[in-house]
Amino acid sequence: MADTMELRDIEVWDGNMAASQALRQVQVDVVAAYPITPSTPIVENYANFEANGYVDGEFVMVESEHAAMSGCIGASAAGGRVATATSSQGFALMVETLYSASGMRLPIILNVVNRAIGAPLNVNGDHSDMYLGRDSGWIQFDAYCPQDAYDLNFIAFKVAEDHDVRLPAMVHQDGFMTSHTAQGVHTMTDEEGFNFVGEFKPMNDMLDLDHPVTHGVQTEEDWHFEHKARQHHALMTVALPKIQETFDAFEKYTGRKYNLVEAYKVEDADTVVVCMGTSVETAMEVVDELRAKGQKVGVVGIRVFRPWPLEQLAEVLKNVKAIGALDRSSPHGTVGMLYNEIAGTMFNTGTKAVLTNYIYGLGGRDLTKVHLVGIFNDLKANMDAGKPTTPLQQYIGLRGPKLSFF
Amino acid sequence: MSEIKKIKNLKEFSTSADRFEGANLLCPGCAHSIIVREVLNATNDDLILAASTGCLEVCTAVYPYTSWDASWIHIGFENGSTAVAGAEAMYKALKKKGRLKQPDRVPKFVAFGGDGATYDIGFQWISGCFERGHNMMYVCLDNEVYANTGGQRSSSTPIGSSATTSPAGSTSYGEKKNKKDMMAIMAAHGAPYVAQVSPSKWKDMVAKIQKGFAAEGPVFINAISPCTTEWKFAPEDTIAITDLATDSLVFPLYEIINGSELNITYRPKNIIPVRDYLGAQGRFKHLFTKQYDYLIGEWQDRVDAKWEQLQRREEARV
Numbered sequence: 196m197a198d199t200m201e202l203r204d205i206e207v208w209d210g211n212m213a214a215s216q217a218l219r220q221v222q223v224d225v226v227a228a229y230p231i232t233p234s235t236p237i238v239e240n241y242a243n244f245e246a247n248g249y250v251d252g253e254f255v256m257v258e259s260e261h262a263a264m265s266g267c268i269g270a271s272a273a274g275g276r277v278a279t280a281t282s283s284q285g286f287a288l289m290v291e292t293l294y295s296a297s298g299m300r301l302p303i304i305l306n307v308v309n310r311a312i313g314a315p316l317n318v319n320g321d322h323s324d325m326y327l328g329r330d331s332g333w334i335q336f337d338a339y340c341p342q343d344a345y346d347l348n349f350i351a352f353k354v355a356e357d358h359d360v361r362l363p364a365m366v367h368q369d370g371f372m373t374s375h376t377a378q379g380v381h382t383m384t385d386e387e388g389f390n391f392v393g394e395f396k397p398m399n400d401m402l403d404l405d406h407p408v409t410h411g412v413q414t415e416e417d418w419h420f421e422h423k424a425r426q427h428h429a430l431m432t433v434a435l436p437k438i439q440e441t442f443d444a445f446e447k448y449t450g451r452k453y454n455l456v457e458a459y460k461v462e463d464a465d466t467v468v469v470c471m472g473t474s475v476e477t478a479m480e481v482v483d484e485l486r487a488k489g490q491k492v493g494v495v496g497i498r499v500f501r502p503w504p505l506e507q508l509a510e511v512l513k514n515v516k517a518i519g520a521l522d523r524s525s526p527h528g529t530v531g532m533l534y535n536e537i538a539g540t541m542f543n544t545g546t547k548a549v550l551t552n553y554i555y556g557l558g559g560r561d562l563t564k565v566h567l568v569g570i571f572n573d574l575k576a577n578m579d580a581g582k583p584t585t586p587l588q589q590y591i592g593l594r595g596p597k598l599s600f601f
Numbered sequence: 602m603s604e605i606k607k608i609k610n611l612k613e614f615s616t617s618a619d620r621f622e623g624a625n626l627l628c629p630g631c632a633h634s635i636i637v638r639e640v641l642n643a644t645n646d647d648l649i650l651a652a653s654t655g656c657l658e659v660c661t662a663v664y665p666y667t668s669w670d671a672s673w674i675h676i677g678f679e680n681g682s683t684a685v686a687g688a689e690a691m692y693k694a695l696k697k698k699g700r701l702k703q704p705d706r707v708p709k710f711v712a713f714g715g716d717g718a719t720y721d722i723g724f725q726w727i728s729g730c731f732e733r734g735h736n737m738m739y740v741c742l743d744n745e746v747y748a749n750t751g752g753q754r755s756s757s758t759p760i761g762s763s764a765t766t767s768p769a770g771s772t773s774y775g776e777k778k779n780k781k782d783m784m785a786i787m788a789a790h791g792a793p794y795v796a797q798v799s800p801s802k803w804k805d806m807v808a809k810i811q812k813g814f815a816a817e818g819p820v821f822i823n824a825i826s827p828c829t830t831e832w833k834f835a836p837e838d839t840i841a842i843t844d845l846a847t848d849s850l851v852f853p854l855y856e857i858i859n860g861s862e863l864n865i866t867y868r869p870k871n872i873i874p875v876r877d878y879l880g881a882q883g884r885f886k887h888l889f890t891k892q893y894d895y896l897i898g899e900w901q902d903r904v905d906a907k908w909e910q911l912q913r914r915e916e917a918r919v
Contacts, residue, residue, distance in 0.1 A: 251698060255733065258732070265677075266684075266686055268676050269685060270687035270694075271691075277691075402702065404708060409672075413664065414664045422664075
């Protein structure tokens with residue numbers, strides 16, 4: 196039996212510690228992991244918990260991220276609670292197995308501390324790895340601060356392990372900006388934390404020796420399509436409402452409220468930026484400052500990136516006149532990911548909103564309040580003109596000559 | 602500790618209740634199914650199985666069918682070892698936490714992979730599992746070629762073999778590299794038990810599998826699996842080819858305990874020339890020409906040298 200850890204109501208934790216503490220409190224049965232900056236402390240913290248009797252599951256330090264997820268898949272199929280953590284290059288190495296985990300409907304939780312992907316090699320935060328995982332069939336939650344990283348882990352386990360869902364889930368946080376920045380985090384006691392998620396209930400578990408089960412079959416043109424369609428169906432029609440239901444339950448349990456789409460002062464806003472990660476909180480500050488000057492501005496944060504909350508986002512943006520889609524990843528040959536998603540979301544809604552795209556913050560480059568004020572100025576000009584007054588895609592915070600496309 | 606299954610004779614052994622069904626898509630004459638049955642039938646204990654992508658996997662779990670009457674998992678080409686290691690870790694976790702559904706039963710954890718999955722693409726994963734010391738058995742179904750995808754060379758493919766990515770032609774005798782010595786590599790991990798087996802020497806094989814199941818820690822079994830399709834011999838000759846491999850000492854049968862204690866477990870009464878083994882297979886047909894006859898001589902020299910080395914190691918207990 197693992198020892199209980201006495202926590203203060205508010206602990207000063209960085210995002211990594213917040214995630215590690217959540218993994219400890221839900222008493223994961225198997226963690227198979229491999230360290231990589233900036234998610235390494237999650238694995239180190241967990242190792243420390245194990246070394247001091249605070250967890251009594253198996254902690255398997257493997258030889259690569261691919262092996263980490265492979266081990267997690269074997270452990271999860273065997274029938275228990277499973278989690279791991281990674282970033283960037285390690286996430287990229289894992290990608291093959293991400294598809295296996297979701298295709299086999301295994302509720303593994305993966306903490307992804309977002310980081311750029313080389314070349315050139317870079318250890319700092321951007322969303323290239325998060326975007327790489329977008330088609331892998333996992334649920335993707337996005338944390339904007341250590342508190343989110345803590346809370347969303349409990350929510351992720353609760354959703355993923357639900358027998359109607361049975362899909363793996365990622366909890367994303369920004370490398371260094373969240374993972375290594377200590378803030379006050381409201382905690383649950385070990386008992387409260389565990390009870391929110393509850394005991395793991397196995398299904399199709401290999402270790403039920405009286406009921407052998409075959410995992411990871413082959414399907415060709417006769418059945419493959421049906422399997423993939425069913426998985427998509429589960430994400431769209433089962434997981435999405437289950438996430439909302441779990442957000443509601445979590446609010447009742449802790450008083451902390453999460454939404455599929457986080458809208459800040461959008462109700463009467465003319466211009467809005469849509470972004471993810473720590474940028475959401477920076478943008479909220481800018482919105483407050485601009486509103487003090489009489490500008491009707493707002494910010495939308497995507498909380499659940501997959502399944503994409505299309506209806507909720509369309510509802511939030513329905514009266515907005517100009518939208519800036521902020522992408523922290525190089526789109527390499529097209530418009531940014533969020534631009535594409537928002538365009539696809541709004542296209543049939545009858546909106547007249549002008550949509551433009553900003554590429555920012557690659558490799559950990561700061562997004563400053565000055566940048567955001569400039570973007571809101573662009574959006575205001577677009578609204579007044581009723582059409583884009585700038586190129587559709589601009590690079591923000593880039594050194595050298597200005598770069599823009601389309 | 603569970604009891605070791607007593608097997609009196611081949612008839613009884615071959616009629617044991619199968620947890621690997623005859624209903625599968627493997628080629629007629631494929632040795633894989635013989636090896637798998639011999640491994641599974643060597644124990645009455647529960648089994649948790651994994652397979653890497655390959656012939657065995659694609660021929661035994663095509664939805665909505667399965668040939669496995671024991672829990673079985675496949676993830677990808679390289680990670681059958683780690684799949685079963687993950688399951689083994691979960692077993693240990695649930696045992697500690699008192700959550701096993703059948704706490705009195707101790708399952709065996711076994712992963713199967715071809716030589717491509719073992720010698721090449723899955724090598725790192727196997728090495729990791731062995732270094733960590735999972736309680737598992739890894740069985741390589743060594744047919745010395747990527748048979749599932751049509752006969753491309755692997756690092757187990759022997760010199761002079763014509764494979765589709767190292768074909769024999771007017772300027773080439775086929776594969777140029779010597780077969781990797783996986784036995785030595787796996788023994789170097791300090792594994793408690795490493796053995797080479799042949800499905801035709803079933804008593805030797807069952808004894809080794811049972812030793813492996815009794816060992817604590819990771820066990821490596823390298824099983825010769827003649828491939829009727831890629832080695833190019835008649836399907837009814839599988840066992841005869843297997844016998845030629847062991848009796849020519851091309852595939853010697855031995856075990857290494859705790860990384861150092863080497864025992865030769867089969868000494869052919871009449872050692873046959875390597876030439877006879879090569880001549881029985883189409884993949885070496887092109888060697889039987891004046892131009893390449895020297896390669897057969899070199900083959901024999903290598904086999905003799907290896908046999909000499911194994912005997913010296915056995916004698917010296919190193």
